[in-house]
Amino acid sequence: MNKSINRSLVVPIFPLPVVLFPSIDLPLHIFEPRYREMIHDVLTSGGTFGVIRIEEGARISGMGCLARIVDLSKLPDGRMNIIVQGCDRFSLVNLVDGKPYRQARVHRITDCEPNxxxxxxxxxxxxxxxxxxxxxxxxxxxxxxxxxxxxxxxxxxxxxxxxxxxxxxxxxxxxxxxxxxxxxxxxxxxxxxxxxxxxxxxxxxxxxxx
Structure with a gap:
């Protein structure tokens, strides 16, 4: 085995038609008000959010990748251009209510050192x-x-x-x-x-x- 699963945590979820991988950068344009709020909350907490792929029928995949913001540029009208970098993978446990944007309880998956x-x-x-x-x-x-x-x-x-x-x-x-x-x-x-x-x-x- 070369993976381990840590304790669960609740993170904001950003469903996208793309796949983010650990250690890989991804540029994103943030324009919807709910996701602007999400990015603000992530920056305030210093945490991460989850990028997860949207499948056919608007379903979301069972596994995604945690993302940390490594660059941000705010536009005059409130939109943002950001670059995120993939951290660890996660498996989706369940969605969590309470915010305008999606949140989920996830299990963080940490890859072990390669043999x-x-x-x-x-x-x-x-x-x-x-x-x-x-x-x-x-x-x-x-x-x-x-x-x-x-x-x-x-x-x-x-x-x-x-x-x-x-x-x-x-x-x-x-x-x-x-x-x-x-x-x-x-x-x-x-x-x-x-x-x-x-x-x-x-x-x-x-x-x-x-």
């Missing part, structure tokens, strides 16, 4: 990313750098890959919910390896006809 197996799979992921960048550059004829800010830490890497490389919110949500770092990395390596094979086949075909 040696995580580092081994992380190396495989790094190699696959390097190969994908090289093959993509060859096919397009221009330098492509997708890994310049790629983290070394296995847990951070396991969140960086879906945040940067997978555009489907449903697929991102699935990877967010994978229980442990090593399982998430193994899943991502399989996806990256399929991409690498596809690009290698295209590159070989290009060489054959060049």
């Amino acid at each position: 040696i197996d995580c580092f081994e799979v992380a190396r495989d992921v790094h190699t696959a990313l390097d190969d994908i960048a090289r093959l993509s550059s060859k096919l397009q004829g221009v330098p492509i750098d997708v890994v310049s800010d790629c983290p070394e830490d296995p847990t951070e890497l396991s969140y960086w890959v879906p945040a940067r490389l997978y555009g489907s919110p449903a697929e991102q949500q699935r990877l967010l919910e994978v229980e442990t770092t090593i399982e998430r990395l193994q899943d991502e390596f399989r996806l990256l390896n399929e991409t690498r094979k596809h690009l290698a086949a295209r590159a070989a075909l290009k060489d054959a006809f060049s």
